[in-house]
Amino acid sequence: MIQGVQIELISADRLTNLTTMEKIRTILDSVMLGNIVVLEHGLTPDEQSMLVEVTMREIRPGGFSGIEMETYPGKEAESGGIFGRLFKGKKPRQGRMTVIGPAGQLKMLKIERDRLVAWASLTSGG
């Protein structure tokens, strides 16, 4: 049997019409199944905060141990430090493409202005 990691690419359109909790459940349910989720557009800071909170409530010793999450900084990196890099302006500060996967299974190897290199293990803890 061929073993592998399922990668789920979620379009901005699909997420736009969801509420914050629906977005978070969509992401977490998939990650908890061992999938790697790629969001075409990232989450807002408030959504990220909720994602961390809900992730913490889902962690079980010996089971799901959390998430790895990374966003590449994009053009904003050229001016004004790291937070200029991720979010610019005051309102809806949406991150750029975001990769989320199970902790211990997804590892970021390289984070550049416009490029993310990730490594995924077939089993957790790898």
Next chain:
Amino acid sequence: MSMFTRAKKTLSKFFQNIFRRKRSRIGIYGPPNAGKTTLANRIVRDCSGDAIGPVSEIPHETRRARRREDVVITGANGNTLSLDIVDTPGVTTKIDYHEFLEYGLEQDEAISRAREATEGVAEAMHWLREDIHGVIYVMDSTLDPFMQVNIMMVGIIESRDLPVVIVANKTDLPDAAPSRIKSAFPQHPVISLSGLEGTNMEELYDMMTEHFR
């Protein structure tokens, strides 16, 4: 003083009392083992002679947000400010109890620590959204500041328009490079200090009295 001026002052004080927050609640945030509790203890000890909580090299020693009320900060500039200081658990997106076994904890103890830590992080995120008026964000200056948790947390703090002072902590260590933190966050005040040794705390207090007023 004319009656008009007196009335104006009384009215102004009345409205200030109604609309002004009694005390700002300042959260000490950062990733695990950045030295948040050591710094909180230093601040509270300097200002009230007491401590806020125990510290340890094992991550997630602080697993509940702890609040110390009415801490009076005095800057070298003579300004004073009364604050509530909230020491929070280290923010992370993952907690695995196996990590604690490496520090010699028994399995039951490690599992219990992991459970409490997850609750603590969730609680800390909730405080940030609901109950915090300003943030001291603590980073370990021996580590890369471009960690995802730092990016995410400062993004959240900025999106909520909370005043923030970034602390480049652990400058007592030989590998400390606070300049990396300063160049990563040029849009925020960054204070280099050692919470453990208490160096440069005066600069932090000056900044706090200016920033959290």
